[in-house]
Amino acid sequence: MNEKKVAIIGGGNLGTALVEGILHTQTMAAENVYITRRRTHLLDHLKEKKVNVLSSNVEAVEACDIVILAIKPYQVIDILAEVKGALNPDKIVVSFVAGVNIAELQKAAGADIPVFRAMPNTAIALGESMTCIAFDKRWSDKQDLVESLFKGLGSTAIINEELMAAATVLGSCGIAYALRFMRAATQGGIEIGFSAEMAQFITAQTMKGASELILRSGHHPEREIDKVTTPMGITISGLNEMEHQGFSSSLIQGLVASYKKIEKKK
Numbered sequence: 001m002n003e004k005k006v007a008i009i010g011g012g013n014l015g016t017a018l019v020e021g022i023l024h025t026q027t028m029a030a031e032n033v034y035i036t037r038r039r040t041h042l043l044d045h046l047k048e049k050k051v052n053v054l055s056s057n058v059e060a061v062e063a064c065d066i067v068i069l070a071i072k073p074y075q076v077i078d079i080l081a082e083v084k085g086a087l088n089p090d091k092i093v094v095s096f097v098a099g100v101n102i103a104e105l106q107k108a109a110g111a112d113i114p115v116f117r118a119m120p121n122t123a124i125a126l127g128e129s130m131t132c133i134a135f136d137k138r139w140s141d142k143q144d145l146v147e148s149l150f151k152g153l154g155s156t157a158i159i160n161e162e163l164m165a166a167a168t169v170l171g172s173c174g175i176a177y178a179l180r181f182m183r184a185a186t187q188g189g190i191e192i193g194f195s196a197e198m199a200q201f202i203t204a205q206t207m208k209g210a211s212e213l214i215l216r217s218g219h220h221p222e223r224e225i226d227k228v229t230t231p232m233g234i235t236i237s238g239l240n241e242m243e244h245q246g247f248s249s250s251l252i253q254g255l256v257a258s259y260k261k262i263e264k265k266k
């Protein structure tokens with residue numbers, strides 16, 4: 001990525017998280033990063049770090065090799081039409097937009113423009129994203145470049161486009177689901193005696209530890225759970241009560257509801 005310049009169209013939650021991640025991980029120099037938003041003063045904190053903050057999408061696209069679309073789904077086709085004149089086959093368009101498929105993006109960008117979809121999550125701000133990437137095999141020669149950007153910002157997986165909606169739910173919405181677990185566990189922790197701060201700290205570090213146990217071993221979660229559940233012990237009583245109350249079922253139903261929402265938008 002050393003020589004490349006990246007334009008992020010849409011400096012909102014995910015666009016700014018990406019820039020923060022690039023700076024945090026030093027994946028790229030700030031001078032090579034461009035970000036746009038209509039009210040540019042809201043990105044002054046990035047400008048102070050030498051990131052190029054612009055209100056013109058066309059200027060940002062003209063200046064850069066990789067164009068990342070981080071605007072709302074209903075805006076993406078109009079914005080591609082706006083910047084189309086500044087695109088050429090040496091540039092790559094990468095869309096973060098949920099629920100808008102490659103065929104629609106390709107049509108709006110032009111048939112000769114390399115188009116990718118990437119679905120990160122907001123942990124990209126810390127270089128800890130899970131980013132799923134999909135593309136038409138016509139653009140395989142650009143895969144390494146696109147992947148190298150996101151590999152510097154967490155883990156990546158190349159998937160078929162048909163799984164992009166599922167990736168959005170599991171990986172991107174997943175941050176919110178996990179944090180709801182964290183909030184609920186923290187509230188429980190307060191009820192059984194901890195201050196809010198201490199309950200949150202204990203919960204967050206415990207979730208981090210649980211994730212690492214699985215990521216590093218590849219074990220099924222239940223194998224690690226078995227190590228915690230002493231027979232006739234405390235953990236199993238709690239787990240079974242959670243299941244009586246529909247814990248796993250409610251999580252799965254929530255995931256499916258999010259998935260149906262994306263499918264309905266298509």
Ligand SMILES: NC(=O)C1=CN([C@@H]2O[C@H](COP(=O)(O)OP(=O)(O)OC[C@H]3O[C@@H](n4cnc5c(N)ncnc54)[C@H](O)[C@@H]3O)[C@@H](O)[C@H]2O)C=CC1
Nearest residue numbers: 010011012013014015036037070071072073096097098172
């Ligand atoms: N927030 C998340 O965790 C994730 C979001 N996504 C996708 O990323 C996209 C952006 O999501 P968020 O950042 O959450 O939305 P957001 O609403 O926070 O960001 C969109 C930004 O675009 C700016 N904008 C609006 N019109 C513009 C224009 N004409 N030119 C330049 N910028 C303009 C807005 O001011 C706003 O800051 C969406 O399509 C969403 O589906 C995908 C994965 C995760």
Ligand SMILES: O=C(O)[C@@H]1CCC=N1
Nearest residue numbers: 097098168169172173
């Ligand atoms: O909620 C949304 O629509 C976006 C897509 C994935 C995360 N946030």
